[in-house]
Amino acid sequence: MPVVGVIGGGQLARMMIPPAVALGVEVRVLAEAADSSARLAATVVGDYRDTETVLAFARGCDAITFDHEHVPQEVLRALVDTGAAVRPGPDALLYAQDKLAMRARLAELGVPMPDWARVSSAAELGAFLDDHGGRAVVKTPRGGYDGKGVRVVDQSSAADDWLASGPVLAEELVPFRRELAQLVARRPSGEVRPWPVVETVQQNGVCAEVFAPAPHTTEAVERAAAEIATTVAHGLDVTGVLAVELFETTNGRVLVNELAMRPHNSGHFSIEGSVTSQFEQHVRAVLDWPLGETELRAPATVMINVFGALPADQIVASLAHQPSVKVHAYGKGPRAGRKAGHVTALGEDLDETVYRARAAAAHFEFEE
Numbered sequence: 411m412p413v414v415g416v417i418g419g420g421q422l423a424r425m426m427i428p429p430a431v432a433l434g435v436e437v438r439v440l441a442e443a444a445d446s447s448a449r450l451a452a453t454v455v456g457d458y459r460d461t462e463t464v465l466a467f468a469r470g471c472d473a474i475t476f477d478h479e480h481v482p483q484e485v486l487r488a489l490v491d492t493g494a495a496v497r498p499g500p501d502a503l504l505y506a507q508d509k510l511a512m513r514a515r516l517a518e519l520g521v522p523m524p525d526w527a528r529v530s531s532a533a534e535l536g537a538f539l540d541d542h543g544g545r546a547v548v549k550t551p552r553g554g555y556d557g558k559g560v561r562v563v564d565q566s567s568a569a570d571d572w573l574a575s576g577p578v579l580a581e582e583l584v585p586f587r588r589e590l591a592q593l594v595a596r597r598p599s600g601e602v603r604p605w606p607v608v609e610t611v612q613q614n615g616v617c618a619e620v621f622a623p624a625p626h627t628t629e630a631v632e633r634a635a636a637e638i639a640t641t642v643a644h645g646l647d648v649t650g651v652l653a654v655e656l657f658e659t660t661n662g663r664v665l666v667n668e669l670a671m672r673p674h675n676s677g678h679f680s681i682e683g684s685v686t687s688q689f690e691q692h693v694r695a696v697l698d699w700p701l702g703e704t705e706l707r708a709p710a711t712v713m714i715n716v717f718g719a720l721p722a723d724q725i726v727a728s729l730a731h732q733p734s735v736k737v738h739a740y741g742k743g744p745r746a747g748r749k750a751g752h753v754t755a756l757g758e759d760l761d762e763t764v765y766r767a768r769a770a771a772a773h774f775e776f777e778e
Contacts, residue, residue, distance in 0.1 A: 411435060412697055415468055417458050418477025419446030421740040421749065422673045422689075425681070427451050429690035435697070439477075440467045447740045448477070461488050468494045473696045475650055476672055479506040480553075497598070497649035497696040498671045505646050506671045509579045510551045516666060519645040521638055523666040524657070525582040531573060536566030538580045548572070549579045560615065584665060586657035590624055591676035592635040595651050595691040595701055596643040603691070603701045605684060607635040610655070610676050616749075619767075622679045622711040625760055634664040642669065651692045653677060675715070675749070680704075682736050682754050683711030708756035712767040718776025719744035720751040728753070728773035735770035744776065 411434045416423040419441025427450060430437045440463070441452035456463040458481050465488060468474050473495045486500035498506075505512040513526050525542065529535045539546055548569045550559035562583060563569060572578050589612060594604040609624035610617050624631075639654040646652075653674030655667040677688035686694075686702025694701055720739040728737055732755070739751040753770045757763030 412472040413438060413470060414693060414696060415440065415471035415474045416448070416451075416477055417464065417467070417474065417481055419443070419448040419452055419455075420477045421447045421742070423448035423451070423477040424740060425673065425678075425738070426689045426693060429687060430693045433690070433693060435693055437693075438467070438471060440464065445743070447742055449741070459485065461485050464489060465492060468492070473497055475692065475696045476503075479503055479671060483507070495696075499647070499649070502646045502648050503671060506669055508551050509549055509668075510577065512669060513579065515646065516642070519641055521641060521645075521666055522634075522663060524584050527580045528577050529569070529573070529580045530577045532566045532570060535563070535569055535573075535578075535580060539564065539566060542582045545583045547581045547583055549581065551577065551579055558615070584657045585660050586665075587660050588624075588658050589667070590627075590631075590635060590656040590658050590664070591620070591674070592639040592654045592656060593651060593674065593677045593680075593688060594636070594639040594643050594654075595688070595695045595704075596648050597695040597701060598649050598698045600644070601701050602640050602643055603686075603704050604636045604639060605677065605680060605688070605704045606706055607632055607656075608676055608679065616715070616717075616747075617675045618715055620676050620679050620713040621760070621764075622683055622706060622713070628662075631658060631662070631664055638664065638666060642666070646671075650695045651677065651688050678738070678752050679711045679713040679754055681738070683707055683713075683756060708758065708763075710757050710760040710763040711754065712757075712760075712763045713752055713754045714767050714771040715749055716751045716753065716771055716774045717748060718746055718750055718774070720774055724774050728770045731773060732766050732770035735766055737770065746776065750774075750776075 413436045415438045417440045424447040437451045438453040439448045439451045440454045454467045545564045589610045592607045596602045606623040608622040611619040653670040657665045673688045680687040735755045755767035
C-alpha cells in the first residue's frame, strides 16, 4: 500500500491519519517536535527547513504533502530534483507562501479580488491611501496567518517597521457583508471536486465558527465561488485541497481574500458533515486516486473552534450535555489563543444546530 509523507506535525496532519488508515494508506510525519499534534505518526522529528532532513524523510514515500506552507522553496525544489512526487509542488506553493506573487498571478487569471498594490515606501502607501478613501489593509508578503501580519492603516507611516524589511501588500478595505470559504480538491490528472461554499465567522482575525452550507446564499454567489476556486486550482496547478477565503461584498460581488493549499480550518466541518472529508480527499488527491463525493450529510452543519485547551473532564461534560455533537481534541498543550480543538453539530434546522454546537463548546473554559 502507498505511503504519504506529511511535512509538519500540526493538527492538520493529525486529522489526515484516520481517513488514511481507513483507506489502507500509511502516513508518515516529519514533525517539528516530539510532542506535536500528529505525534502518533511522527516517524521523524526534525527541521523542515533543512534539506538533508527532508530528503531523508521523503525516501520511501510515494507522495509528499504538507501540514503548512512554510517549507522553503530551495528545499521543495531539492525534493523535486530527486523525483519525489511533491503535492502541491513548489510552483504552486509559491503563491501560498508569497501574497504579492499570489495577487499578481490571480490578476493574470482574471480572478476577482480587492484592488491592491506592491508598496515599497511610505510615499507609495500614502498614494494608495489617497486613492482608496484614506484607509487600507496592509499585509506582510510572507508568514502572516490567523490575523498576524495584517493591519488596517490610515497613515502613510503605519507600516514603516514592515517596509524596513522590504515591500508589503496594500489592499483596499473591502466593504463586505460576510466572509465565505470555498474548498475544492484537485488531483494531478485534473479532476476537481468542490464542496458547498461555507460562511466563516472571524474573531480577532481567527476563524471561530463555520456554517455549512453558507446560509441565505444565492445561486449566483454559489456559482461564482465554485468557479473562482476551480479557476485558481487549475491556474496554479494545485494538487490536494485548496481553500479560497472570500469576501461577499455589500453589492453582491465575491472577491478572493486569501489562499491555502492544504486542508483548512474552514473545512473541518466536512469530517462529519460531508460524504468525503477534506482530509480523506486530500489523501486521495495527492495519490492521484479518484476523488469522493462532497455532498453534505445534513441541511445544516456547524463547526466551532475551541481555544486554549480541551481537558478530559471538560470533554466528558460536553459529551454528556450534547451527545449528538462531535468533539475533536488536537492533543496540544494549553495556551491562550491556541486552537486546541473543535466541535461539530449536524441538524435539520440551522438555529437549533447552532445552539447545540455553541452549548457543547461552552463547556471548554481556559484559565491561564
